Amino acid sequence: MAHPDRQEQRSPARCAEHWWLVGSLLVACVGGCLAWPGSRFGALLGTDWLDAVEQGFEGQMPWVAFGPLVFTLFVGLLTLRRRGRNPRRRGSVLGLLVVAALLTSGTGCSATSDSRSGDGPATVAAFDVETGRPVWVAELEAANGASTPAFGADLVLVQTGRSYESPAGRLVALDPRSGRQLWYVATEGGTCGGADALGDPPMIADGVVVVPAPDGYIQGINARDGSERWRTRVAGAPAAIADGVVLVGTQTAYAGLDLATGAQRWTQSVPEAAWGDWRPGGRAFVLGAGSTFVVELATAGGFSVAALDAGSGRELWRDAVGSVDSTARRYFTDGVDTLAALQGGPMDSPHGQATRLVGRDLRSGKPLWATEDLPPNEDDLPQTGIAADGGRVFYASASGRLVALDARSGAERWTASYRTGKDLFVPRLMVGEDAVVVRQGTQLSVFEAATGAQRWSTRLDSSADPETTAATGKGLVLVPRSSQPCMPPVAGGMGPA
Template structure:
């Protein structure tokens, strides 16, 4: 993944070459030593560097990683935990993580599975001999290098003789791979907690599933503490070793030395399972709920962005668009004192899987069957960019390296694809579609200096033939908090010109210019559609440059001439949501310094009365905002969805779902649809948020993302969902895929 404009050129004297990923605590870069040796440099996020608890945790991570640097871990090369932004450089380990391998190729078997098991036990033995407890062993923290498995990320590890960092009363870890004592009494966690985690890892590696699975981290944690593991698909010989590792009582589990002896005695082929016909399955959401890039990670496909790609990344939304959860934080009370509530959820409050939500008159596309496709031309290093819109039997998609593509709604078959030579940045999705034209973004390749950095491209909806293109600006995210440098408005497309100096309206089919309107002096603007009206939302150059727009100004735009009306000042920062009662609705952001902490108010703009009104929310809601049918929704990282009345700012309802990190909503057929990057979809009743059904995952993606645009589009009774890795799938709302 290419470096961004905001990334440093070097850290601690190590020149940076590429991004390897960004996780809860920091960003990981590929760098080089003076001798040319590749290293992975983990840079702690600035806002965490100012938090004493996180700084203590990072010091512990560095100390633990130094203690265990050996044949089965990533050796620490250099570190400065006291720097203004702490960092650590480790040896770069080439290879995929266990999570990535299983997602791509399925579970391991035979000699590969046995070698992994022995390698993990050897790593665990060395870690424990160094006096360290890892406490976060999971598939994304195991790299399958050519020399054997390597255990990475000691971010929440500790020395055996060290006090546990309490993190203000929360338990930090990943429930599917945590031990019962880690969930119930984290201060009592010892080396045999890691043995339990290795047991869950081996089940996962052998079957693609963990021994405990549920629709939410809370239910999963309950299973870890109280229920027996599911081992039916584990090869019989391996099961005999795994079962004692998963004992609820730490004293009944083998030590890491004893585990190594048991695994070395396994047969090379490991045998099969007793459960005839119960085969291993592909991994799902459990792979993705806890993805957190670490200093040692899989080798990236490094393709630098074009010279303008960094510009597209500017803007305040990027402070939290890619903010994965620090791993799932499970409240102590929820595990120890809420068994009755957990049982209530388990008994069916998550909804009826088979309940129909489509309107009686809704129909499926002719010949429809459920389908699952990947859009060719997409980029793996831009994993969650594809968005789609349905028009009859046509599904038009764009983003992730694709200007536009057309698929058939009935089966997902491809009609045509137009690729982008450059690497798209966050927020670059499909512009829109009319009955005969599709519009998308094209990013120039780095080696093509003559081409515009970003273009809006119009293609024929039937053939995919390019009709026209025009250079486009890329600053709207800084102004509005959303990428809206171009919007389809009726039969026109309104764009920001390539010099970021004016709005331009063109006929979507011919590209003929309808009008151009210069920005107000000293300001930058973005188009904001509001029902039948169009606004320009503007901010001063100084505020855009500072990436904090506190005083945006709205101008109504005459659709026929482009003339700007009188300005309406807004107390910001504010993000446009949509229209309710003829008024433009915006959500006010709550800032902690320059970082957004969520949304604390509703702004309503009445263009006819030229009046701006404000309502404070009862609390600050963090998550991804959206609007449907006159109601504002905020989707939290942990699956909590809140409905807000935009006319009063009052909460209509809140519903805890089993789908973390959702974006949405999309309304259709009497339901609201929210979906995560993994492709998990939840359908809720608009009336009170009652869950109607929830699906399982369809892709390997981050679930902690915030600020993502909706991934669902509705075609009659069919729901079409865009997931990570440019994956699309579709199903009948009368027969949603079952969870699991």
């Protein structure tokens, strides 16, 4: 004769209770795991209480990690009430409940930890340029923002800041071999102290670093030890260095300072300069190369560029380049005698927003060559990044195609493919020491500048700034990372040239 307990276990009612138990635990796990992304999605719904939840999350309140645990315990209590008072059964239910609670609370903790990875000190990560092997990571003290690094005088220089609204910052010098901080000086200028994602790297030439100092001064810093070499009170912010001259820009004029002494050599009025609040000190976009400065101008048809002689400030030429809607740089020089510019057609042209890359002689402005129309992204925007160095011009398009051109003739030297990210960020290029570094969102790829052969590729932490530019030099590829307090309030907004 069958045992009564076994008959009870095989009864339809008892099977239904087992399914109730399994279903309750599944609901606890799934519901708990969804508690975190639900809170993140809440702000999109526009209700007051969900906005408060979102604000609490951004403030790192710990309830996010414990929300799944509470949800699981609540469902578990309902399950125990349904199961009755049998101690043996209650024990088994409690055991399963503890496992589910640990899993779901662990999910919440992990998600919270991932989000918090965007907070805290800014960092610079160094990779071996040949192999991609991680070399060191430098945490920047008292900083939430880090600019694109610059190499010079056997140093790595980074501009740092604390918050997006504050102009106060630091210029930090790191040892390229270890990432150890060697010295820093106080600076003041630009959003996040000049260290926002779309900012420039620090300017250095002939062992002198030029930075905006507090109280309206411009400082020349000795790169060897961080000591002050000179200090000049002049309106504006340092914009570029060429031929021993520092170009300082205001919203109506430029001044040329002697790099060695800080003495003022000349001034030049440029009232049409294309000023943008995202630039340090509100200055125009400029480049320095050889003995020439290139200044961007605002015109009725979009943009123009003007070239100034570095020694005298005299205007050499100006010409229209058309309107180009891009958050990446529109201009680069090869460091010697060629200017490469992204040039768009007029708004009413039959080709719409078609964009080409045009090469010009740096001293005369004469067009030398032009590419065919560059491929747009899926939203018909000119998603192209450019760079130039050593007599070559490089561009990376939305299609994942990297092209090298001769800077003087425009002849194609090689073509390579790189892996694109899933986002719509413009590819950002940096060239140095026979390496081309392409960053597109979280995807980082390194190529031989001479041949186009790919050395390595890696995916960066998703919390890293998607719009910063990597730097290369001293056998390294450097990737800066700023935390949330130094990121623009609206991601993907319009940026500088």
